[in-house]
Amino acid sequence: MSLTLSNRSANVKPSSTLAITAKAKALRAEGRDIVGFGAGEPDFATPSNICDAAIKAINDGFTKYTPASGITDLKKAVCAKFEKFNHLHYDPDQIIICNGGKHALTNIFDAIINPGDEVIIPAPYWLSYPEMVKLSDGKPVFVYSTAEQGYKVTADLIREAVTDKTKALVLNTPNNPTGMVYSRKDLEEIAALAVEKDFYVVADEMYEALIYTGEDHVSIASLGDEIYKRTITCSGLSKSYAMTGWRVGYAGAPIEITKRMSAMQSHATSNVNSIAQKAALEALTGPTDEMEKMKAEFDRRRQYMYKRLCAMPHLSCLEPEGAFYAFVDASEVCELSYKGKKIENAAGLAAILLDEFDTAVIPCQDFGYPKHIRLSYAISMEQIEKGLDRIENLMKEL
């Protein structure tokens, strides 16, 4: 045997969003006044009632192993939330508590994919999905959508990608990176296709609490018994409760899938940190006024950012409806030159913005759109104003 590494690990790209965020942090440490639009996390502190519940858990000695798939009280709280907010009935034994939404998703893919199975991923997509599918020995199949389609795939578009190897569709609403929200009608059509063609739907509803249009979030699993049986609904506390570092996510699924996920988790990571589980229980059952305040502030920033972006030359953007991202079409910019050199793609634009304008943005090649950038508005209004001024200065120079 030689000291080779696995083919599976060789095929996985490191997360470019985390890399850009780390680079912006390093430049800041060198003393540069960097505005970071890369953040995939709220700039707010975790609400104090949630922190207090964690401190109480420590003081009460709640510091031992828990059941691997999560404490019953937390599972019951997740069920109550599914019932009330998503109009979905799950029993506690259909719930698994995982180390963040990412872990819930990797568990799901590991539970359903066999080597060579195809997983349809609508583009633009969150950059981790293809890597997760490949890690589970599946094959990502991309279905692209345009700005005219609101960056949303229709059942007809998905149908064209379905083969006899299609195992699942990943559906993310509200969407990262586009901020778009699927309507009930969109979802009814997609659900009908999933039932007709008999594939799973992995519904990633991580941003479900962050919709700004007044529309209700619709969970595809709530649209009938047949689609319920084929859907794994995944969410978490990271984004809407400002709890990214606590690492609590969860999934609700048909019992046989939850059992598989729980068995795998019992060998891989065991339970989510016991203290974080108590904090999550408080988040789901305690007062929600802090969450509402955060949402209102995101909305204010969203409207400001959208207005500013629309007024800039060379860039275009749809009005984000949910999550905390603006997805900006920079294809016109890619045709232009800066200091005598063609910009070429979003990575080129992001490099100029960071090197010359102290502004970090996410180039979206790893989200399937190499001429788009993603700007997060989960940073302070003051930072947003400063960063948009800088982007505008570049656009006016071009």
Ligand SMILES: Cc1ncc(COP(=O)(O)O)c(C=O)c1O
């Ligand atoms: C669409 C989407 N799903 C899931 C996650 C994972 O969240 P967590 O931090 O809880 O693992 C993220 C985080 O960026 C996300 O954007």
